[in-house]
Amino acid sequence: MQDGTSLSPGYPGDTVRGDAYAADCPTRRLLDRVGDKWSVLILLLLGDSPRRFSELKRCIAGVSQKMLSQTLRSLERDGLVTREVDGSVPIKVVYRVTPLGRELLGALRQMIDWAETRMGAVAAAQARYDARGETAAEMVALPG
Amino acid sequence: MQDGTSLSPGYPGDTVRGDAYAADCPTRRLLDRVGDKWSVLILLLLGDSPRRFSELKRCIAGVSQKMLSQTLRSLERDGLVTREVDGSVPIKVVYRVTPLGRELLGALRQMIDWAETRMGAVAAAQARYDARGETAAEMVALPG
């Protein structure tokens, strides 16, 4: 794989801003980070209120200790959450969203709302598509 | 609205409504679909104007024929793009965003804008984080 930055469409009539659609455009880089299995879930939870590691673990159904830790480390590295270690044994760690993280959460708001209101429509479209496929298969198996 | 926003957990007792952050919430399902390597890029391109397969292939640096085809099929199945086959050899196929797809694009707008203006801040945060790590490593290697 190449770096993908090149891109020189210059197609007649297309208004594409050159690098806007490169494989490493900002949008792609963001999705590479928060498009994983747990990041947005964690961000939402922390946006709600600061939480300790074990609380997050309990709140998020199905997350493994490894992935929770790993994802939190990534979010911290990206400047989206902070990590505060409290005292000694038994150690307590509190995670909070940073202003940058809260900003991102705001930018994700519309997408989240869309998902909640429209993923039903997507599911319906999938059902129609799959039904069409099955019908076609039947027509081949049982031609008129 | 819904599940992701208005929960009121008082900190310690965590009042989180169980399934609100389940791994299969609408947001997670959406990200499972458009969080992949090419979906949003393709959607953005088609939102700009309808395009043929080969145009998309040329516009998107680094995409393989397999992944372009596969991603378009998914988007079509989800009701986000349409596929129109034009005539005979050499065959031509035009893809367009559907109203639902355009709606999603609108919902992604803020996220995209945030990415374009703030991913620099994220990169900076990463640099700081990594520098801290290296410094710590040096301090271990070369203690006082």
Add this chain to the structure above:
DNA sequence: CTGTATCCAAAGGGATACTG
């Protein structure tokens, strides 16, 4: 309690070859 390290299975995705 909050992690890290290791092992392993499954999914993602690129290269290539082939088809209508």
Add this chain to the structure above:
DNA sequence: CAGTATCCCTTTGGATACAG
């Protein structure tokens, strides 16, 4: 032109064990 099929390497992420 617009795909599909195959091979295969890489990445993701769960389970488990261990540690401060």
